[in-house]
Amino acid sequence: MSYAPKEVDLVIRGAQVVSPEQIIPASVAIAGERIVAVGHDDCMPPARQEMRADGLFLLPGAIDSHVHFRDPGYPHKETWKTGSAAAACGGVTTVFEMPNTNPPTGTLEALALKLKAAESSYVDYGIHGLLGDDTIANLEQLLEGGVSSFKAFVGNTFGNLPAPTDGALLEGFEILAPLGIRTVVHAENSSIMARRQGQLQAAGRIDPLAHLDARPAVAEIEAIGRVLTLAEWTGARVHIAHHSAADSLFLLRQAKARGVDVTAETCPQYMLLNTEHMRKLAGVMRVNPPIREPRHNQPLWDALVEGVLDMIATDHAPHTPEEKTRANIWECDCGFPGVETQMPLMLTEINKGRASLMDYVKWSSVNPAKAWGLYGTKGVIAVGAHADIAFVDMARAGTLSQGRLQSISKISPWHGRSVQGYPIHTLLRGRFVMRDGHLVTDAAGWGRNIKPIQKMPTPKPRNTEHYSGAIVKASAHESQS
Ligand code: NCD
Ligand code: ZN
16 A cells, blocks of 8 residues: 655745754645644655745744733724734744733733734734732733733833832732743832932933933842842742843843743843934834943843843834924833844844854744743744744845834834845744735734643742741841840
8 A cells, every 4th residue: 555645735845944953954844734844855745835945044933022012002003913914024923912001901801802902913922911919819810811921010111000019029929930820020120210210300301311311220130139039939930021231130140040930031122222322313212121331232142142031022112203203202102113123133143143043043932932831832843833934034135114114103223224134934823924025914813822822831849948048047046136
């Protein structure tokens, strides 16, 4: 009896497949939503569609842990359709969306509105629910309702959500630790920043650099230290959002060495932009945490290479051009779009030799997949995984243009920047959402919530060694007095 392999949907030939360990010439076969073969060209099954990808690199689709798609609440800034279109055109196949919408994603009612809005998504998505004083009682319901993870706005930012009290943060971590759920933290100290900003405003400062003066690195150092203390004490998994300062990296390095389950992201803007760009770009560059002095750029890059920082996220935070270009820095909305420009910006640095493509896929896809419990199904080009693939042309050069962004927010600090290295096709679960640089418009709605495939590993028992020593010493001291 002869063996006739079943016909698959698509075979991609002639490309190089990238993983953290190697870059190998291989063909990839896809049936339905999944990869069914990766290997020598001669071993591919017959396919309904054949595609040549000579000269291209196949990367697992990027997973962006930090985007703001604004819907519900601010559809003039972005919608799920436009934000996810930007992701698709940026080689990003999964996003994690933030809860500072209106209403904030801290109740089941608000979550229902968000899930409805997300139905138009071009890409897969996780939903970060809100961890705040008023939502502690809702955390478990929100998880059942479809959130993958939580976000605590410890530093004030767009949306003006009050920072959780330390008591609520501790309680939230106590609830989430045994569930193994990770909480994203915007780690800046709100009290320091409110006082500084008040003083700067009273002194009449309205210039761009006043924003940085109001949010010094110590605000980030203090908040990260506090969050790590609570995470270590409770055993909760945490994720530090948009790490911006060289000075707080030591805290992550030490916490990781002690076994704290902390992951951290930085964004292209903290490695590639600095105060020297701020003079020209002013409010366009206003973002929280602020973009800092040049001395922070290289250490953040080095921390990614070292593994102290785990991943690249974008903090895609769209606002309208009018909202970004007001004369008074305090009146410019904080944040700017990024989900569509991350990959060309980072590939440009890879082309310069600052790291390898193997490093890049770790930061863009593998490590986020691991942090959010998706690895194996996402974050890898291997048999059984979702066929989420960014086809990358490392030779293609161009200039980033804000007018061509899919985002409603057609204003970007990257406007006019020369890049080399572009995603040219994006495949999500076997279906093209971007092809030849163009959005595949009838793929709107193909995106799905990742919740059903999320598997967070069982949490390790809490390591109390670091603290029990201190407690023993403290009680010995008390009994002596
Ligand atoms: C973000 C936004 O606009 O939602 N803004 C920002 O400056 N980063 C909020 C945030 O991530 O802090
Ligand atoms: Zn933030």
